Amino acid sequence: MLNKKSVDDINVQGKRVLVRCDFNVPLVDGKITDENRLVAALPTIKKLVNDGGKVILCSHLGKPKGEPKPELSLAPVAARLAELLGQPVTFAADATVVGENAKAAVAAMNDGDVILLENTRYRAEETKNVDEFSKDLASLADVFVNDAFGTAHRAHCSNVGVTKYVDTAVVGYLMQKEIDFLGNAVNNPVRPFVAILGGSKVSSKISVINNLLDKVDTLIIGGGMAYTFEKALGHNVGASLLEEDYVEYAKEMMAKAEEKGVKLLIPVDTVVADAFSNDANIKVVARGGIEDGLMGLDIGPETSKLFADALKDAKTVVWNGPMGCFEMPNFAAGTIAVAKALAEIDATTIIGGGDSASAVNNLGFGDKMTHISTGGGASLEFLEGKELPGVAAANDK
Numbered sequence: 001m002l003n004k005k006s007v008d009d010i011n012v013q014g015k016r017v018l019v020r021c022d023f024n025v026p027l028v029d030g031k032i033t034d035e036n037r038l039v040a041a042l043p044t045i046k047k048l049v050n051d052g053g054k055v056i057l058c059s060h061l062g063k064p065k066g067e068p069k070p071e072l073s074l075a076p077v078a079a080r081l082a083e084l085l086g087q088p089v090t091f092a093a094d095a096t097v098v099g100e101n102a103k104a105a106v107a108a109m110n111d112g113d114v115i116l117l118e119n120t121r122y123r124a125e126e127t128k129n130v131d132e133f134s135k136d137l138a139s140l141a142d143v144f145v146n147d148a149f150g151t152a153h154r155a156h157c158s159n160v161g162v163t164k165y166v167d168t169a170v171v172g173y174l175m176q177k178e179i180d181f182l183g184n185a186v187n188n189p190v191r192p193f194v195a196i197l198g199g200s201k202v203s204s205k206i207s208v209i210n211n212l213l214d215k216v217d218t219l220i221i222g223g224g225m226a227y228t229f230e231k232a233l234g235h236n237v238g239a240s241l242l243e244e245d246y247v248e249y250a251k252e253m254m255a256k257a258e259e260k261g262v263k264l265l266i267p268v269d270t271v272v273a274d275a276f277s278n279d280a281n282i283k284v285v286a287r288g289g290i291e292d293g294l295m296g297l298d299i300g301p302e303t304s305k306l307f308a309d310a311l312k313d314a315k316t317v318v319w320n321g322p323m324g325c326f327e328m329p330n331f332a333a334g335t336i337a338v339a340k341a342l343a344e345i346d347a348t349t350i351i352g353g354g355d356s357a358s359a360v361n362n363l364g365f366g367d368k369m370t371h372i373s374t375g376g377g378a379s380l381e382f383l384e385g386k387e388l389p390g391v392a393a394a395n396d397k
Contacts, residue, residue: 014111
């Protein structure tokens with residue numbers, strides 16, 4: 001069990017509080033097109049404001065690669081945050097992130113004020129976790145709060161380095177939720193515990209499969225990665241996505257599942273197409289029936305039933321990766337079927353970031369899930385059983 005100090009365990013009255021948020025939002029012509037991440041950050045910010053802290057927010061945005069790129073400035077975020085919070089948010093426009101504007105703004109703060117620093121990745125040191133920038137950030141604060149789970153698997157100045165130079169480092173509400181659900185569900189699940197893995201590649205999920213086979217009762221595999229498992233069973237997969245180098249690995253995983261008494265389910269039928277396009281000619285074939293030149297782009301209807309049945313009695317479910325190319329309506333049925341099944345069961349349902357989060361939200365099932373992770377890469381590393389630097393850096397209770 002990970003037991004970290006959170007914003008509920010500290011008193012910030014009159015203190016300068018540096019908060020690492022995840023404001024890495026999509027911007028089109030300076031307009032924020034999806035503000036979920038801003039809304040998700042509000043509870044932690046409001047808590048610190050209400051407790052009388054001087055709240056200094058920081059975040060990265062995109063990949064400016066260590067130079068000030070105006071199109072990646074956080075200025076639009078400061079403006080929108082002020083509207084969402086219903087109070088002014090002072091934007092410290094320093095190319096060096098911690099510069100004259102930031103220092104002056106912090107010096108002039110009253111309890112309950114909020115300022116936002118410029119994009120932390122304007123400084124090349126940020127992603128290399130160089131002490132100098134960590135010290136600069138820490139010089140503004142008495143207390144550090146990390147609420148950015150999306151970067152928790154990276155050791156950068158603004159989430160890990162800075163903790164070396166402040167006395168108190170705690171997690172915010174968003175991080176706390178991720179630790180409670182992702183970290184603890186995997187390590188201490190209510191059973192039966194079922195994991196559903198999809199997405200295109202086995203290679204990116206190797207350690208996840210390996211770690212989960214030690215923990216789950218059932219492992220369901222769909223999406224592009226399923227074809228490597230089909231090949232391992234000796235079936236032809238036509239022009240479907242196949243990672244030849246991982247066929248042996250898939251065999252080992254099937255053997256491990258058997259040895260551990262874990263039910264491992266892979267598709268029994270597939271929706272195949274003659275081209276990677278929503279307008280392609282499609283048909284459903286049984287396992288082993290994919291002809292040369294055809295590619296599997298979704299799980300078939302029998303597989304959707306099989307997977308839904310396997311979920312009926314589950315008490316904890318973790319889902320990472322779609323079942324097919326859900327962006328194309330003709331290949332979204334499998335992903336919809338799994339989302340529907342999860343929406344209908346009485347279980348703790350955890351969606352692990354990235355594509356699965358988009359799929360669940362886009363298909364309208366977001367509010368039916370217990371927890372949708374805000375971090376793609378970070379949630380995968382949690383499922384691999386790795387220690388995340390951003391979580392490890394916070395003080396233990």
